[in-house]
Amino acid sequence: MSRPRRPHRRRPRARRLRSRPARDGWSLEGLVSELLGRLDALLPPLPGDPPLGRLYRIVDAWAAERDAMWRRRSADAGLPIAPEPACATGCAHCCYQHVAVTGLEALTLADYVRGRWSAEEVAALRARLEGESARFRQIADDPKALARVRRPCPLLDEAGGRCRAYEARPVNCRRENSTDVEICRRYRADPEVEDSSLRLVRYDVIWGAARVALSRWTAGHLDPGSMMPLDVALASALGGVDAPAGRIRGDGGGSTDCDVES
Ligand code: SF4
Numbered sequence: 001m002s003r004p005r006r007p008h009r010r011r012p013r014a015r016r017l018r019s020r021p022a023r024d025g026w027s028l029e030g031l032v033s034e035l036l037g038r039l040d041a042l043l044p045p046l047p048g049d050p051p052l053g054r055l056y057r058i059v060d061a062w063a064a065e066r067d068a069m070w071r072r073r074s075a076d077a078g079l080p081i082a083p084e085p086a087c088a089t090g091c092a093h094c095c096y097q098h099v100a101v102t103g104l105e106a107l108t109l110a111d112y113v114r115g116r117w118s119a120e121e122v123a124a125l126r127a128r129l130e131g132e133s134a135r136f137r138q139i140a141d142d143p144k145a146l147a148r149v150r151r152p153c154p155l156l157d158e159a160g161g162r163c164r165a166y167e168a169r170p171v172n173c174r175r176e177n178s179t180d181v182e183i184c185r186r187y188r189a190d191p192e193v194e195d196s197s198l199r200l201v202r203y204d205v206i207w208g209a210a211r212v213a214l215s216r217w218t219a220g221h222l223d224p225g226s227m228m229p230l231d232v233a234l235a236s237a238l239g240g241v242d243a244p245a246g247r248i249r250g251d252g253g254g255s256t257d258c259d260v261e262s
Contacts, residue, residue: 026070031209032216035062039217052108056168059214063174063206070202085177085200092161093184094176094197098136098149099230104218105170106233109155112168113238122238128154129235136229146229148191154231170230171214175207 042058043051074081101109113122132154139145152158155165163169178184178197187196 026205028205028209028212031066031206032213035059035210035213036217038062039213052111052168055104055108055214056174059171059210060174063210066206067202070206083179083200085203086179086181087177090161091181091184092156092158092163093181093188094173094178095153095156095163096150096188097196098146099153099170099172100227101170101172101230101233102215102218102227103233103237104214106228106230106237108168109165109170109230109234110237112165113155117164125154126235126238129231129238132231133229133235136231140229140232147194150188150191154234171207171211175203175211177203 038058039055043054071081113125117125132151139149153163155163155169157164163173176197177199179200180198183195183198187193
């Protein structure tokens with residue numbers, strides 16, 4: 001008897017390279033609590049002016065510490081260290097897909113753009129986002145359509161392959177990595193391809209926890225922590241379209257989101 005065929009998957013996925021660190025202290029809840037404790041200790045409580053400039057510095061520092069800890073513990077346990085990501089300046093295949101962000105992340109991006117871009121550039125971005133938002137609002141409830149998005153992010157410098165808001169990029173962008181550029185290239189070129197990258201599991205663990213921690217930290221204060229397409233949320237944060245109608249159903253993260261495996 002032939003095996004039943006697996007249902008066709010339309011949600012893009014990131015394959016993961018596994019290395020097995022010592023597991024103690026690496027549960028999702030443990031990591032989330034640790035980062036939440038640091039945010040609570042170092043940042044003023046919400047609501048109020050969100051501490052946009054300092055937020056990612058704290059999260060980045062925590063992620064770097066945890067990354068170093070993962071390597072140390074793997075080495076101490078005699079486990080192989082997984083290879084480094086192949087990501088490099090000028091490589092931007094992952095910037096041609098749908099990105100899901102929270103309202104806080106959109107505010108952080110808007111703050112960054114207003115502070116560093118010229119008035120003309122901000123106006124051009126707003127005009128572009130208005131158009132893109134209309135499209136994303138139509139497909140925000142359709143994971144299949146979101147998964148097929150292959151458009152340059154409005155914050156991407158296409159010629160240089162650089163993010164023009166790199167220091168303020170959302171968590172889903174910080175989490176993105178791949179050890180195989182060819183997988184990324186194929187994903188960008190073909191909307192039907194499902195594997196978006198070959199990711200390191202330690203990045204998914206660390207940045208997955210950061211994703212959850214930031215959503216919880218903002219939930220009930222600044223916004224409900226729900227995810228929206230970047231184009232919709234940033235247009236709203238810059239004073240354009242109304243964001244809530246563009247929320248993604250459930251806690252879906254779009255194509256740069258994936259489940260955390262510990
Ligand atoms: S925000 Fe920056 S890093 Fe993220 S997809 Fe856009 S251009 Fe790329």
